[in-house]
Amino acid sequence: MDPRRSAQDVVRCQLCDTPVPPLYCGICHIHLCKACVGDHLLDESTEHRVVPFDKRGLTTKCQKHSTKVCELYCEECDISICATCASSEHKGHEFTEILKYFEDKKDAIQKDLQELQKSINPNYQEIVSHISVQKADLNKNSQKLTSAINKHGENLHTEVDIIIKNLISNLDEMDLKQLAVLNKQENEIKLTISEIVQCTTDLEKLLNSNDINLVTAYKSRNTEFRKLPPKLKVSLPSFTPQKINKEQLYEQFGSLSSFSMNIEAHKNTMDAPGADTSASYKSLIDEPRIVKDIIVKDINTGYGIQNYLRSVSCLSDEHIWTSGSDSIMRLYNMQGELMKSVKTRSGTWPGDIAVTESGYLVYTDEEDRSINLVKTTDVQKLIKLQGWKPLNVCCTSSDDLLVVMNSDDNQKAKIVRYSGLKEKQTIEFNDKGQPLYSACDIKYIKENKNLDICVADWMAGAVVVVNQSGELRFTFTGPPSSTKRSFKPYGITTDSQSRILVAACDNPRIHVIDQDGQFLCFIDNCDLQCPWGLSVDARDNLFVAESTQCKLKKIKYCN
Template structure:
């Protein structure tokens, strides 16, 4: 039930104050009864759009044209648009879907998940606590048996020590009967290390409750049997191949070494703008620091530009294909890497020459980042826009692919806008716009947590775009629609907002070596350098 219906006894028609008005004018933001609807529409001084009260949220007002409503959704920009926006050059070549279809599809997914949780998943978790006392009893019984065996073996050992008194004996028959058993005693009994299971809770995510509930951890010396939960889904698409967990993951990204931790740099209460750089990129999508004094930017054309902090254009690079790039990053050696989603390539700019290092088939590259070990992490979507995965490359060689969780379910939603960053603990952080979440996995590709905003956040209002991490492992992501930055710790716990710097429609983010934050604003073409630590 719509929570706002609880207030229906106080809602009245704006014209005659009749309680419980069934209609709503989106343009004028007025509640109307049936009798007053015609009078309201007769006012021809401006346009009107009257919809049933229940559908009042389906047609939001345009952020750029306040007198118009949005009936379409731009997949590239990730924002609702009106008819005026649709006809502008800003959205040339973009794809659009009806807002109502997006909402209906999302609600279908939520309804199916809720039914599954209530009818099946919750029952499985209810069974777990009943098993623990049985396992604990068996563990205690086994421990007592081992203790008895060790005590018995100790008695034999002591008897053998007593035999050494034969050295002081002159009894020929006793001494001559002695036989050495040292070879046997050199084989010590196995060392036993036992710890009881412990429950580790995690933050509950509404859409992934079954995989975020928690886990039972036990010492590696105690064998466990994995239980697989299988959804009954007649007619569903074939599931991805089973990917069981292994004791020691085969793949690990190479760490640059055990560097000393940077000094503690706490967050400040009121972040401030240090400087503001006016670029000529409209719209402005991405920013990536080359140094503490220079940054690469890209906009809606095929030119990638390097600016200094005074706003001076230092150099520019035209893409190899002539297409608009999707995302940029800078390697540890200072080379520039960009993804070309129309050409399905990942390219590196080195010594003013562009080299294609990755060419994809059946997949379209989106966000890209350079790792601490010199690899590239690329988040990509399938041609049919139904799958998303993260792939790690060493040069042109694929080292690792991350797509499903340990239940065989997709980690990432389908859709266009995906940005990626590697944390200092080697976690892989992806801003998943369509799923309204930040998805973080460890270096082995195992899900660590999903962040969807604070519990008080209205579902679907958190729209993450750009993402970056700082020297302390904090995760920063751009909340596009709410014009603010969320700061999380490396375990996904919310720390702070940056919402006081007059930020507008945020897109790309990056930090420099001093943990200053650079924010790209989509429509203003400005990059704001912000001190938050």
């Protein structure tokens, strides 16, 4: 057997068999020596990309034009393209030279790896360590209380034995409940840590890879990992002995204080490295522009009245749910093609729609006072209200539901937070006991990135913003103006920079304000006609539902 063909042989030129060729054709995937490059390039049936051997893997063919080399990366479509694509279907988009994009992506991976190793993982380890201390304190305190109870019980003889057993049982139950909560969070954090470690390993492999497809396909999970779990603070129970009185023995023996677990808001999400620099900040652009017009042709009220498009909610960058003045909720792609439709259980139009963190559709039904969940095409009734009518809804970052509701007599309005099927919080009054919201009509709602709850109160002519605890932060009643015009907000949404975007239908424009209620600008140059529902996708593209036009506009308003 020719030793040059053995498994231990070095790499050779695939045209002349010269050992250790210094060049490589990334299109034909063959090794070349310098002398054979000219002959190889004579084959004009395909493009060639000859690079140094150590740069192999940095060339990829266009998915649409198989004989073309990807030279550019389309930022808008998130895909590698050739020059032909750039001048045709991607014309007018923003491009980056493919090798620069590759290097930038490598830099981003390196930064993510460093952050995981130096910041995120140590923070999680610190929280686990804190839980271990809490568990030790819990056990120590439990032993102390058990000893105190037993010592006090020795003075009360036989008639108090049952009381002692009951109290110790209650203490054990408290311990079990607290340990269950602590163990649950500890396990969840350890699971996340294992994911971080795996992600770290994967990133290290990517950094050592020259496979451009793998590297450019990388999607960072660091934003997800920056959301630190809440820090549990255990309030330990105590035992208070009483003076022995046989006539009131049961009451005087003593009792355990109730235990509590409070979430210590140490800041749920860590700042990314360099978060205070302009690199992570998406600034507003001077001239917002329409990216797509999507005509929604399917709305049919069946009542012989004007059709309206009312609500819009992004499922992904490519799919968006809509609802209007009929009973059908529709999912469209960016080409305006109907992908799915779901009918309400009651047959009347939905009050509002929202998409959960898990990608399911939620809608409110004022007619039968219900809040419903849609999985595939099956509608599941989650909550049935009594005395209240659900209007508008949004899903929070923790997958809670925030529901705006009016009383049956339209004299009161409130916001209720649901965690699963459980009512967790009610927001209705300010610190002076006055109603926060007007008593009737629509009130679109959205949770901001800083966990504020933002409500566009049409009847009150204001955007009302409260913090996570329901305390009023500010009320926005329109931008400062020498000729004050009425402000009637409809749809509301927020973006990755915690900016609040509000639709004004009567005076067609979008108001943009910051998280503290300061007016920033208008979006009013996109030929808006009766803007109603609003939604922002993961890339901060704004979707506007034009009510009377039954049209969706996709608008780019920030960098």
